[in-house]
Amino acid sequence: MSEYAWLIPLIPFLAFVAIIFAGRRLPGHGAYVAIAGMSASLLISLVIAAGAITHGGHFEPVVRTAAWIPYGYSTLNVGFTVDALAIVMLIVVTVVALMVQVYSIGYMHGDARYPRFFAFLSMFSAAMLGLVLANNLLVIYICWELVGLCSYLLIGFWFERPTAMRAAKKAFLVTRVGDVGLFLGMLTIYMGIGSLDLQTVLSHESVSTMAKTIVSVGPWALPLAALASLGIFWGAVGKSAQFPLHVWLPDAMEGPTPVSALIHAATMVAAGVYLVARTYPLFAYSDHSISLNVVAYTGAITALMAATIGFTQYDIKRVLAYSTISQLGFMMMGLGVGGYVAGMFHLMTHAFFKANLFLGSGSVIHGTGTQDIREMGGLKKHMPRTFWTFIIATAALAGIFPLAGFWSKDEILLTAFHADKTIFYAGVIGAFMTAFYMSRLCILTFLGEPRDEHIHAHESPRVMTVPLIVLAFLAVVAGWVGLPGKNLFAEFLHTDLLHLEHHAFSLGIAAVGTAVALFGVLLAYIVYMTPASRTVAALGQISVFRFIHSLVYNKYWLDEIYGVIIIRPLFAVTRWMFAIDRWIIDGTVNAVGWLTVAISRVQGWVDKWIVDGLVNLIGIVTRGAGLILRRTQTGVAQQYAMVMLLGLLALVYFYLIRAG
């Protein structure tokens, strides 16, 4: 079945084509076509996965390639690989995408561009599936860009809204800044070893060549492998919303909520983490390589920064957005400390519960008509299915035993503990903060009493709640593939390309993780559900705290800082450049023209009145200048045209006569 893996991205792509062209004439206005396509992809993925699992540890990746651009001495290939990493991603993407599409039937009901929405969703999934299967960096880059394009189209789906169109553009541009890094990283690899095929690039031989080749970049000397992997990581920083390129993601909430779910769980942000995992041998060219450290610390900074912002936001989707950034930071941390399996494990579990949370928030928005959690409260009564699934996903995200998030978070903490204590402590703090802000969100949304009597909440239709239930189920059980003792997930992902250290389960670390999570839940309960909330509110009036709150609430003013140091200067430069173009460059041109005219006038005058007799020499010069000037007059140019035309006709004549 692996032979037919190319069908997995192709089917949703064909669904896209069909819906774009046939649209409303299709069953379900295109929705059923999209869902049928995604179901087929899911089915093929499951069959492939089943085949791989039954083969156990002796599973051979299937690699197929074909030449795309052969030029010069070498060839750029396209092709696909079905290996364990790809299979994990295939399942995650197809499951989440299918749930999102089913849910969208209800959520997007009545939208003016309903078929187009399903077309774009299909295309988005197809691009991501292509990226997962690609066995060549160039193909990965192509799909990577297509993922970016689809996010642009979907975030800006309601393009009449100025905020939505700006968010879409911001997402595209910020991630494209990252793409330049990926592109240059790719070229560095290509120049270093002359291939972009992952099989060649990631082989022991190539990696050790690239690790031994030292190049100087400014004052630093770096191995080629570090340079290449840092380039790739910069791409991942853009796509996976890591600091400092995370700013597009919260704004991307302007897209329809199912899109947010897809972006946050399966298609877009997962791409960066997946890419780092995919090219992991390049990062891990040596133990504690500079690249791995950069990945780990970027992840840690991102995880903590985003979590603090999550404390302060009031928009239900924005809280979740910062939670996503924070969790992506966790995944990067895991990868950075050598936890290849841990990072991917968290990617998988997170996909299920974050999709659930986003779809749940969509259900809440659908039911209440607002996104501001200050206006909600007490929704538990009115939206029981949404509430319970949301709670399960929150517990999973907070890392409560035995839900999915517990196992994957524990795996990351465990790896970090053995590799880098700083990262470990950052992870512990992050885990506490996650539990706190997620509990805060649940409490403010669902518990207590309704705070706005205008809102008459109602439960969403079944087509929306069934996906929630499926995802909640996965949020419970998905972690059980990576149990201590018999870690099926780690065994499955095992690859000969990597020397992965495996650390034995530590009860102590699991206890620490659970304790901080429970403490976070408890603290949130105290702060928001007990009379202590008044004390907290009073504390919030102290100027220091107010400053901190305002700093965090405003996302550390990063958007504003970028505005001041990058965007506004850039636009100022464009205006200066245009002024230079108009007044200096073009001014010079016009000045030369004016001078020529002036000089020839003077010369003409001199010629005519002063040197008339002597002057054949100057006459020639003047005629030379005049020759140019005369062409500016239409009459002469027509003559000139005539001469040329006659010449051409003569040419034809000669040719035809000679050729007989």
Add this chain to the structure above:
Amino acid sequence: MQTLTEHILSIVIFLPLAAGAIILLAPPGANRFFKWFSFVTGVVVFGLSLPLYTGFRSGIAGPQFVEQAPWISLFGQQAIWYRVGVDGISLFLVLLTTFLTPVAILSSWNAITTRQREFYASLLILETGMIGVFAALDMFLFYIFWEAMLIPMYFLIGMWGGPNRVYATIKFILFTMFGSLLMLVAIIALFFVHHRATGVYTFDLFSLYGTPLTGRAEFLMFGAFALAFAIKVPLWPLHTWLPDAHVEAPTAGSVILAGVLLKMGTYGFLRFCLPLFPSASAALVPVIAALAIIGIIYGALVAYAQQDIKRLVAYSSVAHLGFVTLGIFTFSIEGIEGGIVQMVSHGLSTGALFLIVGMIYERRHTRDMSQFGGIWKAMPVFGAFFLIVTLASIGLPGLSGFVGEFLVIVGAYKVSAVYAALAASGVVLAAVYMLWLYQRMMQGPVENPENADLPDLSFREIVVLLPVVALIFLIGVFPRATMLRQMDASVRQTIELVEGRNGLPSRVAESPELPVGRLGCRGTGAWDMDVRGARPRTWMSGAIGFGAVGSQAIGMQPHPNPPLKGEGASPNPPVKVDGDRLLLDFTSASHDAVGNVR
């Protein structure tokens, strides 16, 4: 029938001229006839040019479909020939011309209301000139077409242009003339130098390749040719005629100007400057690459500052053509092939952008961006086309722009990682101004009631855009089958002409004052060269052998395929140093090598 197949290229060249003459002879006022006759002619010429593509044999470097006849004798010798042919480089530019001309004619259907007879005749005569430029294999013939083509363009802008058309026309003509005349001087000089060396008077391009030139003469002639082409491209800072010409030109004029005319500059670099003056070209790579990169970034930045849509697209052309020039001056197969793909891709995507601007102008009679907004709602089909073309212009994979930019950046990386990084940043800037344009015109709320219910594209307009967009996809998805396969042999030959099988190292040795040189060898051989005055430079690459002359560092970079094993250097570095002399010994090397001496 046999005449048709034997003279297919000449027929393609002169059929438009004949049709133009017929139109001019017809009584004025038969407007439907002018439109349909010229459109049908355009389609027929395109149809006739297709055998050039289908019958083109890949793998042959030299020109095909060659036709020749003696034309003018000079000094008792048959010096000037009518000689035309297409090779893997010019083939695509000829096809681009025959493809865009009927598109441009069809786009003018309702836009041109005055002097229709002269308008359509000018377009057809222009087509003859443009195809002739790309097909000419005789320098004299080339120059005639090069100049003849200016006249119909002059009328197109000067008679059917916007309010400021006289200024724009004069500027366009004077700029171009200035370069052309110097080029004419250089052509004639080359003619005599060639005679002095060989005793043969000829303007035949391939005979003139390899004319031995002294360093100084070569630089002067290169300068004269390069100036003419740089104005045409246009290379920064010679570009200011372009925005004015585009803004004033009618839609068809802009399409042809951006689509075809600008390519004459880059084509000229590739066809004339590189093979005729290899050492000067190699020596001036840093200068021209720098101008190209300035163009890429500067064009993008200035494009952002525009309010007039046409002006924005014009500046974007400066950036796109910067990519082409950069690619050509990498002297690498990737760079040059990327440059050619980019030429065609730019012709299609920018041509389509001008068509789109024209369509919206016909509806609203303004090109001021601030007058638009939210049009996508009223014009969904238009919006889809506009989006695809926008994405092609910013190099999205799957569309033609990506293939060109990607290969150019690969080529640039081979010369210098800094070039590649700067060019790649231009890709981001392109996205900034194009998405901004799209956002301001198509998205957002409809604030101006005039935009609320604009009619969507008519059937004719869809017919205009559809083939262009189809080609953008076709090239983007199948670059090899559609373009790269055919051009490969010709591009290789051009590179070999530039690098010389073993000529170039000695050329560098002849002129030790050159700051830069480029070595190339294919197969085996040995060279001995003097590298005094070569500037030291650190190489950044995986597979390098290092040599040093005094304080000078010389990097040799063996081609990455097959990758070298071990320490990332060739097993026996072919570079040996003896005092101020550098010995290159490839007699035992099993790989191709290309390297730079800095």
